[in-house]
Amino acid sequence: MSAGTRPQQSPEPEGRPMTELIDRPPLVDRLPSPTAELLRVRDLHVAFGERVAVRGVEFALGAGESLGIVGESGSGKSTTALALLRMLPAGGRITGGSVELGGQDLAGLPEEALRAVRGRRIAMVFQDPMSSLNPVLSVGRQLDEALRAHGERRTKAERSLRAAELLELVGVPKAATRLDDFPHQFSGGQRQRIMIALALAHDAEVLVADEPTTALDPTVQRQILRLLARINRERGTALVVISHDLGVIAETCSRLLVMRDGEVVEQGGTERLLTDPRHAYTKSLLAAVPRLDAPSRAAANSTPGAEPLLVVRGLAKGYGPRRRRTVALADVDLELHPGETLGLVGESGSGKSTLARALVGGHAPDAGSVSFAGRPLDGRRARREVQMVFQDPYASLNPRLTVGRIIAEPLIAHRIGDRAQRQARVAELLEQVGLEASAAARSPREFSGGQRQRIGIARALAPEPSVLVCDEPVSALDVSIQAQVIDLLARLQRELGLAVLFIAHDLAVVRQVSHRIAVLHRGRIVESGPADRVITAPEHPYTAELLAAVPSLPTPTAGSLL
Template sequence: MIESTAPLLSVRDLTVAFDTQNGTRQVLHGISFDVMAGETVAIVGESGSGKSTAATSIIKLLAGTGRITGGSITLDGEELTHLSEREMERVRGRAIGYVPQDPMSNLNPVWSIGFQVEEAVRANGLAQGRAAVRARAIEVLQQAGLADAAKRLRQFPHQFSGGMRQRALIGIGLAADPRLLIADEPTSALDVTVQRVILDHMASLTRDRGTSMLLITHDLGLAAERAERLIVMQNGSIVESGPSKEILQNPQHPYTKRLVAAAPSVASQRIQAVVEDRGVETLEDLAAIPPTVRVAGLTKDYRIRQGGFRSEMFRAVDDVSFEIPRGKTLALVGESGSGKSTVAKMVLKLEDPTSGTIEIDGMDVSGFSRAQSFGLRRRMQPVFQDPYGSLDPLRNLENTIAEPLEIHGVGDRASRRERVRELLDQVSLPQDLATRYPSELSGGQRQRVAIARALALKPDIVVLDEAVSALDVLVQAQILKLLADLQTELGLTYLFITHDLAVVRVSSDLVCVMERGRIVEQGTVDETFANPKQEYTSRLLEAIPGASIPLGGL
């Protein structure tokens, strides 16, 4: 039997444009690529590169005023660009499955998971009759790796973890055994261990069924590990394509070289704002520096309602202790639910501990009054994960950055305005952005605004909770370099909460690994990464996408 050499999916000279108030704006400029039967191809690039637009063009689900203005898209030789909406409904789900990026945005919060899976089963004609549809929905969730699928049908999206929600979407995407699965950043918000489980499961499902996959991602390590071929996009054009490992080890285009150089990996070194030969700092070296933050025996219990009048205690943080030397960075790492963000909230005094102490420069702040806690805010500020959610969309940048100064009664209007200009300079943003609103900024610019606001009161401690996890590698690299520069310039002490160990490698001096509320390992980043003592830490390190693949172009 001779295997077909014709591609399953063929995209030729595809152009896409959006209608705006200022006229038509072309966002894809004649891109061409193929996906062969049973092959996994990854499209990589930063936000705005056009990779998600390319994916949604294939299934004709472009957002807003987007439309295909030229070129050809064929699936098994059938031209898709000429199909009507009704004809495309036959293709979507059955021939081409789709797993969107954000499960919370793409699962309806008011409908149960079961209802939404059953809708997909009905729409794809996979079963007839209520009992058969329900049975097929259970089967779909089981195939997606969800335990107790029959019970899970009655639950709502908010009752699922991020990994479980993503599995439900993958189940829906693969429900009709499509020939092609398009997965748009399917694991971008997940921990590395959950990410690995999800990707392994997708790989086994697509392999067992002979399904091709088009993987959209900004994670180069993930792309190299999971895809045979790589397509690199920049500003709506393909700048390089070829075998994944070949491109990562020997990138040719300057943009690909920048992407590879910016990708944090286990082999990366700590970013130094000032290059100096100070040698490797040991735990003894760091212990000689007075601690700014000391946490001892920290515990947090929550009462969880079980239905009716019953409830039980849940220990989210269990006897956690660590110290952060002045001017250094300690990273708290672990999977979702490990308790790391709860520790951050207690250090920030947004949550009260059940027991234990938190000392700032030797002062126990656990029993601080409301007025004392308010004063502590001037010394300790947070930067949260999502700059969309942490910035008020109705306040311009000047008012946003000046808000802490107003709340604490610092200076008059003129001096506050001058301080905002200083802060914009510090975070490398142009001063003419002061009158703009968050919606007019990129993700990286918004995160710089969040950092500027955190620095407004001249704190000496900054708590960064997943502050770079939602950013592309190039923007992420810029923000991490900015944080390193500010730390050197202002002598800041950082508590860095993250699930991304590759980021820890380039951002932190010390690391505490958390599992189920407890610290299971702690030490310097160099020592812990080179010689992990716990199997859990080794598993986290091994789960970093592309950890075993040497990157080129550095």
């Protein structure tokens, strides 16, 4: 929950109607054999000006079949997905090949004819539902617009019933009563369900899902994946899933296509590619994936100090009027030691981000205390001693400022140094996070996602804090860049002795980086302890539920990643 947000309605539990799907056997074993070919992509080329983004992509997809497309940022996977529906950003165009849907080439269709196909026969689920849904229109209104977009001739009352049916289909609780609610009144997982409902408004034959579970916690991610698989299985909808998370692909797709630099480097059955990859790039992707069964590496980074540096006692926070107050935190106790990484996990709405913002002075708690080195952590001291690394490296950097000014902002705010000293400190920080000092004169848009996250880390380090609060710092990054950022944080902790609160939904990453793990559920810490113990021998049923929901990769054959 964002600082200062006051939801008008407390979100319902995440998709309870889908709960029964979580305990079913693995998905891909139950998928039907493909029937008639629905989609055929031949020698697809896409360019942005003179730059070729996609080269010679080819694949076929049948009814009831599922295809995963993986690769690093810039590999061309999302561009390929957008090209299927001719929804490329400004400047992008298909320069060669065809996209045949039921024998009809979408690449050459006039725009008016394409509008009759897009959304009705082939539809897309976008990565970020909050930016894709219109914030000023109710969910029912947006579903109604989707129904009317293709000449739906039902009455308004009939369309309202159909909208409720769609929400019920995707597992939104009390669907009929939620049509007048706005997107911000739903949780992240429910908003993604609404996006899927919009895509299914006209029973599309092909559903393209672009990073549909990015930044969702394990249980909600599992529910969304089960929902997509159910649609694929029961309705015969062909499914294309774009993801940087190989575990997501392993859970949902029977075939896999690996892209690099706009080209397909390997494709085949998912199990074969994940257990016995042939191409060096596929092997490198698999080698970079954190595995839940791998022990913590935190002890190699630093040894925590004996006395706690940051102490939280009885912290409580709520939102909204008294009669409809949403409890975000309830009686939270935490300790963080110098040189220690404490992993914090829990579902969306469990209070993780609320706790993070309370620690950096983003909002005042209703009760309880936060102390630093034995003294109360007031607003000004919190803003210097406790710094935050945000989840989205694209949204957290001001695009109108140079990188140098962005990093210097905390120095200016805390009146640290003169102009020349601040410039020297910015150059030092950029080199410390693995960038060149000359990057200070450039704009954030000139950098990749991983580089932007390095800039965000440099900004957080500028006032020389003792504690870093990392709120989902790698969830939006592909696996190889994620590994680089994790290694950077480990090196900085080792060199600077930082205490780190590492908030993430990826339990494999959390185990890898943490000395201890705390589990937050409905605003309360329900379990905490050494990272390896919490993962291998959870004591609370909720922790066990989180672990059971983590997508798993098949074990590679001996020597396959060499």
